[in-house]
Amino acid sequence: MEFWFRSRAVIDELVEKFLDESKEWETMEMSKYIMRDGKRFRGTLMFLFNGALGGEEKDAYPGALATEILHSASLALDDIVDYDEIRRGMKAAWAVYTNRKVIFVSNYLIPTALSIISGYGDKALRISVDLWKDTAVGALKDMYGKDEDYVRTIELKTASLFKLPTMLSSFSSGRSEFLDTLMEAGKDLGIIYQLIDDYVDCVTQDKDKLVGSARQLFSLTSGKFESFVRMKYREYKEHYETLLRSLPVKHDYLDQLVALPDFLAFGLMGEAGIKNKIF
Amino acid sequence: MEFWFRSRAVIDELVEKFLDESKEWETMEMSKYIMRDGKRFRGTLMFLFNGALGGEEKDAYPGALATEILHSASLALDDIVDYDEIRRGMKAAWAVYTNRKVIFVSNYLIPTALSIISGYGDKALRISVDLWKDTAVGALKDMYGKDEDYVRTIELKTASLFKLPTMLSSFSSGRSEFLDTLMEAGKDLGIIYQLIDDYVDCVTQDKDKLVGSARQLFSLTSGKFESFVRMKYREYKEHYETLLRSLPVKHDYLDQLVALPDFLAFGLMGEAGIKNKIF
Numbered sequence: 048m049e050f051w052f053r054s055r056a057v058i059d060e061l062v063e064k065f066l067d068e069s070k071e072w073e074t075m076e077m078s079k080y081i082m083r084d085g086k087r088f089r090g091t092l093m094f095l096f097n098g099a100l101g102g103e104e105k106d107a108y109p110g111a112l113a114t115e116i117l118h119s120a121s122l123a124l125d126d127i128v129d130y131d132e133i134r135r136g137m138k139a140a141w142a143v144y145t146n147r148k149v150i151f152v153s154n155y156l157i158p159t160a161l162s163i164i165s166g167y168g169d170k171a172l173r174i175s176v177d178l179w180k181d182t183a184v185g186a187l188k189d190m191y192g193k194d195e196d197y198v199r200t201i202e203l204k205t206a207s208l209f210k211l212p213t214m215l216s217s218f219s220s221g222r223s224e225f226l227d228t229l230m231e232a233g234k235d236l237g238i239i240y241q242l243i244d245d246y247v248d249c250v251t252q253d254k255d256k257l258v259g260s261a262r263q264l265f266s267l268t269s270g271k272f273e274s275f276v277r278m279k280y281r282e283y284k285e286h287y288e289t290l291l292r293s294l295p296v297k298h299d300y301l302d303q304l305v306a307l308p309d310f311l312a313f314g315l316m317g318e319a320g321i322k323n324k325i326f
Numbered sequence: 327m328e329f330w331f332r333s334r335a336v337i338d339e340l341v342e343k344f345l346d347e348s349k350e351w352e353t354m355e356m357s358k359y360i361m362r363d364g365k366r367f368r369g370t371l372m373f374l375f376n377g378a379l380g381g382e383e384k385d386a387y388p389g390a391l392a393t394e395i396l397h398s399a400s401l402a403l404d405d406i407v408d409y410d411e412i413r414r415g416m417k418a419a420w421a422v423y424t425n426r427k428v429i430f431v432s433n434y435l436i437p438t439a440l441s442i443i444s445g446y447g448d449k450a451l452r453i454s455v456d457l458w459k460d461t462a463v464g465a466l467k468d469m470y471g472k473d474e475d476y477v478r479t480i481e482l483k484t485a486s487l488f489k490l491p492t493m494l495s496s497f498s499s500g501r502s503e504f505l506d507t508l509m510e511a512g513k514d515l516g517i518i519y520q521l522i523d524d525y526v527d528c529v530t531q532d533k534d535k536l537v538g539s540a541r542q543l544f545s546l547t548s549g550k551f552e553s554f555v556r557m558k559y560r561e562y563k564e565h566y567e568t569l570l571r572s573l574p575v576k577h578d579y580l581d582q583l584v585a586l587p588d589f590l591a592f593g594l595m596g597e598a599g600i601k602n603k604i605f
Contacts, residue, residue, distance in 0.1 A: 074463070074466060124429055124430075124433065127425060127426075127429060128424075128425060128426035128429055128430065146406060146407060146425065147406075147407035147469070148466070148469075150403055150406060150407055150429065151403075151407065151462050151465045151466050151469075152462075152466070154403070154458075154459075154461070154462035154465070155459060155462035155463055155466065157436075158455045158456070158458045158459035158462070159459055161455045162452075162455055162456060162459065165452055165455070169448030169451070169452070172448070172451065172452065172455070173441075173444050173448070173451065176437045176440045176441055176444070176451070176455075177437070177441060179433075179437045180433075180434060180437035180438055180441065182433070183430050183431075183433035183434035183437070184353070184434055186430045186433070187353060187427070187430050187431070187434065190426070190427075190430075
């Protein structure tokens, strides 16, 4: 928790500095709006894994920043396509600036984030481009995918931007031999995150109003989503812990990394004000 | 002209094959719609410059395909933001498939094109990411830029996707020592293309209805756009010819490369049915 508060503050500073240095005045104001007030969970993963593998904190900065840029851009686009008028407690960017501007600013922010990532080398860039592509395929599967593909859909849609920081931490810490394991760890965390997010929707919303992967979860389990979520949560959490044991994690990071699944799940359930029946 | 007909047919085949091989059924139908019936000018540049520098035709395939994917995605997004209902003689993609789908399919197509480009190596990928970013900045400057920045705006907005294929041809032909010259040549051609496109708008449209760079051109020249366009056209064409002389162009390609500025300009003016007063 404390680690998160601190990394969130650092990320907020990085974002502010990045935006203030922007030479393109046309993009700055709106980029600021799009990037305001995030929870910075994904960026925090970059700090945690980078530190756990022995990287210096400053080596995590570009990765955390780029991750949050991509995440914010994807939210801004999601809001357009969902016609959601509220984001992070304020009007959605499109409702303030129009679709037009949001689309172009996103088209500016996305390659800008990729350029920042290219500082970690060409392999990091290449994988990041593929992960970004995966988020788009996931967004489509979220709408049109089959219920049976639920887990694959949330992996593509959500876990891609969790894989991104854990993957980048292998480069930032100079431990690229753990690339695959780190990608897997990010995948587990992202699936857990979306699983609980959909669980919250299934619990709190009228079942006729469920959309996307939450609707798929409800329909796949014929409404008996709780036991399914509990089972999958355990399965991915155990897998994640197995991965952690195979990584040379520095001692003072281990507890925090182990606690991540519960931290993410607890955060989502707490936000929605529902009781934990999962873990 | 004949070269263009042939390369257009080859590109149409490449596009069809690419789409039929798509594993993501959610994207295929709409991607087909977005990519239908292009003039394939930009992809043709890839064939021309690759061939002129001694590359094999097949080495140009990925670059031509990726260029046309990016171009089509950018048009589909432009139509959303402009609320244009007609594109290439049919309903615009958003009017058929909704904004939602077009945004996500574009977010899928763009990194897919970048992945294809990465086959030319990491430097090619890195430059392509930057060029894509430039198109987004250009789109914003098209709306909010100053009239005095007109040439810079059209360079960013339009010439970026002309630079892309000429730049890639340096990698496809194995002549990366000419990278900078080829980028410059693409820039000249792209500026010429947009200059004439805006000229056509200024000639054919009511001046109150001009938007974007065409409006900037009109306003910058206080309505005396013709002499300005003629001057700039000559300037960029001469610069382009100077660049061509510094490249080791194969003899049988020289005439076609030299003719490109007039070919592009003539094509645009012919399409609009206006008389040539420029060259």
